[in-house]
Structure formats: structure tokens, C-alpha cells
Amino acid sequence: METTGYSQSTLGGLNRTLSVAPMMDWTDRHCRYLLRLISQQVLLYTEMVTTGALIHGDRDRLLAYDNAEHPLALQLGGSDPKELDQCAQMAVDYGFDEVNLNVGCPSDRVQFGRFGVCLMKTPGLVAECVAAMSRAASIPVTVKSRIGVDEQDSYELLCQFIDKVRQAGCKTFIIHARKAWLQGLSPKENREIPPLRYELVRAIKQDFPNLEVVINGGITTLEEVQGHLKWVDGVMIGREVYHNPYLLANVDQWFYGDFHPLPTRYEIVMAFLSYIERQLMSNTPLSVMIRPMLGLFQRQPGAKIWRRYLSENAHHSGSGVKVIREALRLVSGVL
Template sequence: MQKYQAHRFAIAPMMDWTDRHCRVLHRTLSSRALLYTEMLTTGAVLHGDRERLLAYDPVEHPVALQLGGSEPAELAAAARIGEAEGYDEINLNVGCPSDRVQSGRFGACLMREPELVAECMAAMGAAVKVPVTVKCRIGVDDQDPEESLFTLVDLCAEAGVTSFVVHARKAWLKGLSPKENRDVPPLDYPLVWRLKAERPDLTIVINGGIGSLDEAEDHLRHVDGVMLGRAAYHTPDLLGQADARIFGEDRRVSPFEAVEAFRPYVAGQLARGTHLAAMTRHMLGLFHGVPGARAWRRILTVDGVKAGAGLEVIDRALAAVSERASGLQEQRLAGGLETGEAA
């Protein structure tokens, strides 16, 4: 199994959010971020509609497929399919706390079965040449996080895994909803930093509650990579600064530039019969904090769902933002002239 050279910046797999349309939008903002699919169960990959579930646009590379499962042979078979489809990485979900996931014996409940996780990873690693990685929590329920995290990582490392994404909080499988599990259990970043310090040969990527590039840069002093989730989705403009700030490239992308770059993809999907709202729903946060953002969201939300909605809806929403920005600029200039005249 080859050593995985981690990307320093990744966007988390998020159910119902990081679909192919979302990923293409995010790619217009950052050429370097590692993108992840939503979690797909082995059953879906092996027996479902692969075209619908696994298809992606080539522009998405580098892109990873996240699997959910706990049966080594099935995971190996699903990993082979993912590799054949061209995914750059196959990741095992050992962090999702939902009841549906637990009933299937995968996700965060596997933190209680580190030997099984290691067996699964060994099977996946033997089946493919692309990197196989683990995304986990620091523990579940009454586990001692230091013991549960280090045990899982060490057993998987013995099985050949070299890269881990660690959501730096426990999952409470009883008593908290999946939504609450994203916020209520306290974060323990120092534990993940210590994992990297004590396992320097492993690639450690930190995840959980990271809301800005400033925070990401702070974490990169301690670990190899940073994964953002909700912050990247709700305020995608920050992704437009990631290539410059995280990777040192001379590339910054404005929300206006991202919309322009996304237009050909939207046009192509509309021609294939995709509803506009399936794509514009991921664009709502693009102008977060910018004058006109409310009008942008309103037009996309109200008009984007109408039958036959097309690129003209995006153009109208963009015009509302531009008009608002131009109006404020005129006000500033007018204010400046008045001040000058008074002087």
C-alpha cells in the first residue's frame, strides 16, 4: 500500500451536501482542495445505480470516494469499483453517528471494533493501488478518547494505512442526534496534535469545528492537513482564498469569478435535464457578508425551483448583487465629494 501524500486542505464528506454539483462549484474556487463524495454504503456501490451514485466531472480531481460498511470483502469490492471509476482515494467512514448508520454496523460505532476496522482496511488496501484512508472520531460514548483513538490508528497502521482524518470530538451514540453530535461533544484538538507528534510517520488531518482559514493555518503548525465541513459549505468564498493561503499559490478567486466559471457546467447539466435548483442550492452562501447577498439568496431560492428555470435566474441574482455593490460605491463617492466641497 503506497504512502499517501495528504493534501493540506480538504472539504469534508457531508450527506446531502457534497454531491457532484457541489464539488464542481467548490473546484471553481480551489484547484487544490481535496474533495470528498457523500458517504456511499457498500450495498449501494455494489448493487445500486453506479452511474447515478459514482459519476463525477473530471474537473473534480483530486476527489475521494467515502465508503460506509464493515464487511471486509464487500469493502474491498466497492473499493475496486471506486478505483476503476477513477477516484483518487478510497476513505472508510468510522465517524458518522446516525441511527441508520449504526443499524448497519458502520460509521462511528466501529470505534468500538478497531480490530474489525483494521481488517477492513487491510482488505481494501490489498484490493486497490490508490490510497485507502480512515475518517474517524476520537471515541464514542464512555470510551477514553486517548485509548480509543490511538488503538484504532495503531491497528490500522499495522494493516498498512498511513493517512487518517480525525474529527476531534467524541460521538455520543445514545442521547444525541447526529446534528447535536456535530456541536455538543467538546473538541479536543490537542489530542489530535499529540497523535501526530507521537506518530510522526503517519499523515494526520484534523477536522471538526474549524471555521476559517486563520484557524486552518494554526492547525497546520501541528498536523499535516485540515478538513473543513460546514464552514466551507455555508461560506464557500473562503475556498477562493485557500490556494493562496494554504498552498502558497498566486491564485485568488472571487465569488463573481466562481459563478462565471460554474456557468458552463450548469448549462451542460440543464441540457441533460438536471433541475437548476439542484445546483443553485449549493451557491446560496457564495456572497455571504457581501451587500446584496440577501437578494442573491432570495432569487435563487424562489425562482430557481420554478419549472424551466435556467441560467437567467443566476444572471438576475448576480445582477442584484452587482447593483447593490455599485449603489454603495456611488454613495461612497458622493459622500467623498460632499466632504471635499465642505473642505
């Protein structure tokens, strides 16, 4: 497999050749720490955090992360420029490497708050939000969107949206290559039913060559990543990484020319155990921390044994690292 020849995207000092999508209830700090043990280079994103939660809630808890997670971007959900100004400043204060505005999520929660993909209907407001964030933040301000929403799904409207937000200061667009329906489809269905139209994202890069364009949606293999990088600046992978985190093991060599020894699954588990032990001392439940580990042996002998043992035993009161060690022993007996 060829490992060189990719023009790495480094706007603002960040390499966005490959990134892991922000995923609600999935890409929490424990998941991100595990992924960083597998790839030292991939750009990680937090779950979406709403501006209201940060301004009125426990921001120290919401913005907590381990320094090992860098490079790390904070994704914000909101539609009030003043509130986004405040939260973009928080992103800087807490040491994030990028702050991203969610203009792609179609869930009921974001529809009620009139943010997420709803904002694609009001590009002027998105531009105001980006301008406010850019004034507050000394780090890159990026936007993650869809290709359209409801009946507003023409390429002309997508170009108008990109151009309006570009003029407000956004230089990086992460585009999920599906439109979204605000009514009639669940968030899960909105990730699966609207057809993927990669050609529209490629066309955006052609028509806006000075912008950094990252493609997202339905990408599950590194071979697919290679194909997309011929046309765009970066690729973002979502749920496939969560279900099969070891997919990232070859990323550093393939796309970054970083030839450090590949970590084995066993080495990753042992390194994660040290992290878990520290977190257990802070009363973090083991069941929360093992969730991102469940797919670590995906497509390997013993994968079902691994998942079943952890799922059945990690939630017991007083469960500790011995549960993981036993699961690893059971898998090792099969491998």
C-alpha cells in the same frame, strides 16, 4: 499574510494540507464542481456512499463526477471486508484519487447498518476492512474517525484504535476532534455538543510521527487552519465551506504557493453557468445545482437578495440560467 513555510502533506501523491469534508446531502458533484472553480488545489471528498448502494444499485450514477473535480476522494460506508474490497476496486476503476472509510458518522442510518462511528468499538474489524481495501486498491486507503464513542473515549483507547488500524496498512487518519454519542444526541448535536479536544489529535501525531494526521471539527477560518498546521499534517473543513464557499478563494495562495489570479465571485458564477447549462441538457433540476451557490456572497452586501431570489425562483418549472443571471444583476446593483 505569510504564504510559505507549510510542510505539505503528500502521502500517495495527494496533498492533504487542506480538504473539504464529506457531507451527506451537501458535497454532491454539483457542489464539488463549484468548489473546484474557487480552489484548484484543495482535496475534495464525495458524500458517503454505502457499499450496499454501490454493489446493488446504480454505481454509474453514484460514482459520477466531472474530471475537473480532481483531486477527489471517495468515502465509503460499510463494515463487511469483502464488500469494501469490491467497492475499493470500484474507486480505482472510476478514477478516484483516494478511498476513505467512514468510521465517524453517528447517524441512525449507520447505526442500523453497524458501520460509521459504531466501528470504533471494533478496531479489529476496522483493521480487517482496511486490509481488504488496501489489497484491492492501488490508491491510498484512509480512515476518518472520531476521538472516541460513548464511554470509550480515553486517549489510551484512541491510541489502541490507531495502532491496530495502522498495522493493517492505513497511513492516513482524518480525526474529528469530538467523541460521538450513539444514543441521546442527533447527528447535528454530535457535531456541536461533545467538546472539541484538538489536543488529542495533536498528541496522536506526536505519538505516531510516521502517520499522516489530518484534523477536523469546528474549524471555520484560514487563520485557524494555519494554527493547526503547526501540529498536524493537514486540516479538513466542513460546513463552513458549504455555507461560505468563497472561504476557499485564498487557499491556493496561502497554503500551496499557487499564485494564479484570485477568481471573483462574479467570475465563479459565470463559470458555473456553463456547467449548469450542460447539466440542464441532461435534465438535472436547477434547484439541485443552485444549493451550493446560496452562500457564495456570504457576508457581502446583497447576500440576502441573492439567496432569496435563487431560493424563490430556481424551483419553478422550466427555470434556467436566466434565474441566476437575474440574481447576479440584483446583487451587482447592491455591491
